[in-house]
Amino acid sequence: MSSISRRVWLRNSLLASSAALIPPAYSAEDRLYLQKLDKTLRLHWNENPWGPSPMARKALGEMISSANQYPDDLVDNLYSDLAGVLNVAENQIGLTAGSTEVLTLLGQHVALVEGEILSPWPSFPTLMMHGERLGATVKRVDLDLDQRLDLEALHDAITPSTTLIFVCNPNNPTSTEVEPEQLKSFCRSVPKDVMILVDEAYIEYSSHGTSASMIPLIDELSNLIVCRTFSKAHGLAGLRLGYVVSQEQNVKAVRDRHPGGNFSMNAAAIMAATASLKDTSFVEMVVAKTAEGKAILSQALSNWNVRYSSSSTNFMYVEQKMFSPSIVEDLAEQNILITKWPTMTDHIRISIQEPEDMQSFVRALEGQLI
Numbered sequence: 001m002s003s004i005s006r007r008v009w010l011r012n013s014l015l016a017s018s019a020a021l022i023p024p025a026y027s028a029e030d031r032l033y034l035q036k037l038d039k040t041l042r043l044h045w046n047e048n049p050w051g052p053s054p055m056a057r058k059a060l061g062e063m064i065s066s067a068n069q070y071p072d073d074l075v076d077n078l079y080s081d082l083a084g085v086l087n088v089a090e091n092q093i094g095l096t097a098g099s100t101e102v103l104t105l106l107g108q109h110v111a112l113v114e115g116e117i118l119s120p121w122p123s124f125p126t127l128m129m130h131g132e133r134l135g136a137t138v139k140r141v142d143l144d145l146d147q148r149l150d151l152e153a154l155h156d157a158i159t160p161s162t163t164l165i166f167v168c169n170p171n172n173p174t175s176t177e178v179e180p181e182q183l184k185s186f187c188r189s190v191p192k193d194v195m196i197l198v199d200e201a202y203i204e205y206s207s208h209g210t211s212a213s214m215i216p217l218i219d220e221l222s223n224l225i226v227c228r229t230f231s232k233a234h235g236l237a238g239l240r241l242g243y244v245v246s247q248e249q250n251v252k253a254v255r256d257r258h259p260g261g262n263f264s265m266n267a268a269a270i271m272a273a274t275a276s277l278k279d280t281s282f283v284e285m286v287v288a289k290t291a292e293g294k295a296i297l298s299q300a301l302s303n304w305n306v307r308y309s310s311s312s313t314n315f316m317y318v319e320q321k322m323f324s325p326s327i328v329e330d331l332a333e334q335n336i337l338i339t340k341w342p343t344m345t346d347h348i349r350i351s352i353q354e355p356e357d358m359q360s361f362v363r364a365l366e367g368q369l370i
Helices: 003-012 026-037 056-065 073-087 101-114 126-133 151-154 182-191 248-255 267-278 282-302 327-332 355-364
Strands: 042-043 093-096 116-121 135-141 160-170 195-199 224-229 243-247 315-319 335-336 348-352
Touching: 003 042, 042 348, 056 267, 073 093, 073 267, 093 101, 093 248, 101 116, 101 126, 101 160, 101 195, 101 224, 101 243, 116 126, 116 315, 116 327, 135 151, 151 182, 160 243, 182 195, 243 248, 267 282, 282 315, 282 355, 327 335
Parallel strands: 042 335, 116 135, 116 160, 160 195, 195 224
Antiparallel strands: 093 243, 224 243, 315 348
């Protein structure tokens, strides 16, 4: 990428241009590593650097010859496979183009009924953003001092005006999680006329694994909706595929509001996801390697006495005060991208990549200490 196009990109990404020099702690060896194939360390989108899985790649190659055909049968196969994996009925699942689409649809729904969204904060903003755009009211409840969801405060904030409660667990951007039994108790305590949406985009990275899921409560709680994605642990972010799990009437309501229905998903995404579901050893490897990367960054931060949240995701939420105020811009000049949302006044978010990448990143990050 040329220096001019990089500056344009930075400006358009709400990052100011910077002429900062590569800090001395960033060695010549690291610079050469990053320059291979114009390498950029993408530590800003919580992407899986190992995906898609070998079985998903094989499926993607095979689908080319049938790309002229609509994916009806493929969709049916994925519904069947997902139902078996999740131990639910097929009519309790709704496929969407990424879980973001579920969040968008439900945010718009709350707005159309002139309702209120109740959410911990900070959390993943898509649901609230789309709801507010169309007129929904949003009530935000602060996290606790450990950057975890404060379920007691969230429950206390429920009023007759509350239409939907959003719970992202593990939470983005803070990387923390609440214990499964605590969340189950919370869900059971919510009035039945208030919907609960649990976003499990990072559930595979939970310290409890997928056993932390709220999906087993679906049959018990008619007001519970769970959304999942193939973007993270399965490494299919670019193919855009997610799903919602709930009781049949709720899934039908989501489908009725879904403009494209099954035709919004493409054959490549469906085939890759179907294959990836079977490639369980790949997902296990991803989670294990991600833990290695987190350990490398955690150790460095601890050595520097930098505070960070205990991570149950594939990223880390790090206090910024010991780093340069322009850390995002400075690292971007070195082809290293990290995240700082406008709402993240005191923190940065760092996605975890391969262990060798994290070792190089730590050396670059050390140059940002003040």
